[in-house]
Amino acid sequence: MPRRTRGFKPKGMDLTTFHFCYFLLVVTAGSSHGLEIISAGSTTVEKASGESVKLDCQFSLAPEDSGSLDIEWSLQPSDTQDEEKVVILYSGDRAYENYYAPLKDRVHFFSSDPKNGDASINxxxxxxADTGTYQCKVKKVPGIRSRKVVLRVMVAPSKPRCYAEGPTQVGKDVVLRCESSEGTNPIAYAWERITGSKxxxxxxxxxxxxxxINIRNASEGSSxxxxxxAKNRVGMQExxxxxxxxxxxxxxxxxxxxxxxxxxALIIIAIxxxxxxxxxxxxxxxxEISYEIREDVPPPKSRVSTARSFTSVGSQRSSLGSMSPSNLHEYSKPQYDKIPSDEFERPPSHAPLPPPGKPAGPNLSRMGAIPVMIPAQNRDGSIV
Structure with a gap:
C-alpha cells in the first residue's frame, strides 16, 4: 500500500507554479458553481470591550453572475419575530456606512473596493451592546450567498471591593467578600494572603x-x-x-x-x-404673701394737721388714764383696722371727761393693770 502524504505536490514543480495551479482550480470550481462565499475563518469571535474586530466575508464570482453586486451586513435579532437591522450596505458601486445609528462612525468596509471579492467589515x-449575530449577504444575479458570524463583546472585571463581613473577633466566623460591579461572566475569584506564611x-x-472566603473559628493567627x-477571559483586577x-x-x-x-442620669433628672x-x-x-399684705393695709384717709394728730394722742392717753379694769380688754390689742373717730380730732379743751365712778390711771396700776400705748397716726392716716 502506498504511503499517504499530508499534501500533494507534483515532482519537479516549484511552489509558485503550484499556487498558480491551485488558484486556477478554485476559479474553475467557482465558475461551475456560480457565486460562493470562500471565507474559512471562525464563525464565533470573542473580543474585549474597547477593542476592534474584523468580521470576515470573502466571496468569488462566476461568469454567469452578470447582475449588479449588492453587499449587506445585518444584525440578527435574538427573537425570531423581530426584524433584522441592517448595519452597512454596498450597492451601485457605493458604500453606505452610517446606516445603523448605534454603530455610526464605528463600522467600515475592510476593502476600499468590496466588489473585488472582499466584503469584510471592521x-x-x-x-x-455590540454583542450579537452578524450576517453577511452577497447578491449578484442570479446568485446569492450569506455567512453568519457570532460576535461576543466581553467586559473585563472592574476593580473589586474587598471587605470583611461580621465581627472580626477571636472565636467568631469571619467572612471576607470580593465583588466586581462590572464584568462579563463567568468571573472567577481567587484569594491569597501576602503576609506571614502566605x-x-x-x-x-x-x-x-x-x-x-469563610474563616471559621478565627484566631489572632488569621490576621x-x-x-x-477577579478574572475572566479578557482581563483581571485585584x-x-x-x-x-x-x-x-x-x-x-x-x-x-x-x-x-x-x-x-436618673439621679440627675430627679434632682x-x-x-x-x-x-x-x-x-x-x-x-400669696404679697396678696395678704395688700389686703390688710387700710386705705389712706384724708390728711389732717400734725397738731390735731398730737391732740388726738393726748386725748387717747387721758382717756386711757380714766379706764377701769372692766373696759381695759377693749384696748388690750392694737386696733390697726379701725379708723380714728372724730373724738380723737377734738381739741384738748373739748376732750370728754372720764365717767364718774371709774378709777383713774394710778388706781389701775395699783389694781395690776398693764399700761398699753396706743399707736399714733401720721398725716396720711398710716400708723407710726
Whole structure:
C-alpha cells in the first residue's frame, strides 16, 4: 500500500507554479458553481470591550453572475419575530456606512473596493451592546450567498471591593467578600494572603464563584494582609485588604458601665425635677404673701394737721388714764383696722371727761393693770 502524504505536490514543480495551479482550480470550481462565499475563518469571535474586530466575508464570482453586486451586513435579532437591522450596505458601486445609528462612525468596509471579492467589515471601539449575530449577504444575479458570524463583546472585571463581613473577633466566623460591579461572566475569584506564611488559614473555605472566603473559628493567627483577584477571559483586577482579629470585649464590664450611666442620669433628672418643684412652690408662697399684705393695709384717709394728730394722742392717753379694769380688754390689742373717730380730732379743751365712778390711771396700776400705748397716726392716716 502506498504511503499517504499530508499534501500533494507534483515532482519537479516549484511552489509558485503550484499556487498558480491551485488558484486556477478554485476559479474553475467557482465558475461551475456560480457565486460562493470562500471565507474559512471562525464563525464565533470573542473580543474585549474597547477593542476592534474584523468580521470576515470573502466571496468569488462566476461568469454567469452578470447582475449588479449588492453587499449587506445585518444584525440578527435574538427573537425570531423581530426584524433584522441592517448595519452597512454596498450597492451601485457605493458604500453606505452610517446606516445603523448605534454603530455610526464605528463600522467600515475592510476593502476600499468590496466588489473585488472582499466584503469584510471592521467594527471599532467595541461595546457590550455590540454583542450579537452578524450576517453577511452577497447578491449578484442570479446568485446569492450569506455567512453568519457570532460576535461576543466581553467586559473585563472592574476593580473589586474587598471587605470583611461580621465581627472580626477571636472565636467568631469571619467572612471576607470580593465583588466586581462590572464584568462579563463567568468571573472567577481567587484569594491569597501576602503576609506571614502566605497561606490561607486551615479553616478557610473559598467560594470562587461568589468571591467569598469563610474563616471559621478565627484566631489572632488569621490576621494579615489578603489579596483578591477577579478574572475572566479578557482581563483581571485585584484588591487588597488588612484583616485584624481582636480579642472579644469585656461584656460584663460594658453592661455594668451602662447600668451606672443610666442610674446617674436618673439621679440627675430627679434632682432637676426636685429643684424645679421647690422653686415653683417658693414663688407661689411669695405671691400669696404679697396678696395678704395688700389686703390688710387700710386705705389712706384724708390728711389732717400734725397738731390735731398730737391732740388726738393726748386725748387717747387721758382717756386711757380714766379706764377701769372692766373696759381695759377693749384696748388690750392694737386696733390697726379701725379708723380714728372724730373724738380723737377734738381739741384738748373739748376732750370728754372720764365717767364718774371709774378709777383713774394710778388706781389701775395699783389694781395690776398693764399700761398699753396706743399707736399714733401720721398725716396720711398710716400708723407710726
Amino acid at each position: 467594527l471599532l471601539s467595541l461595546k457590550s 497561606l490561607l488559614p486551615a479553616s478557610a473555605v473559598l467560594d470562587p464563584v461568589s468571591g467569598s 494579615g494582609t489578603y489579596r483578591c483577584m 484588591c487588597v485588604m488588612d484583616l485584624g482579629i481582636t480579642p472579644p470585649p469585656n461584656t460584663a464590664g460594658i453592661i455594668a458601665a451602662a447600668v451606672i450611666c443610666v442610674l446617674l 432637676i425635677l426636685f429643684c424645679c418643684c421647690r422653686a415653683r412652690n417658693r414663688k407661689k408662697y411669695e405671691k
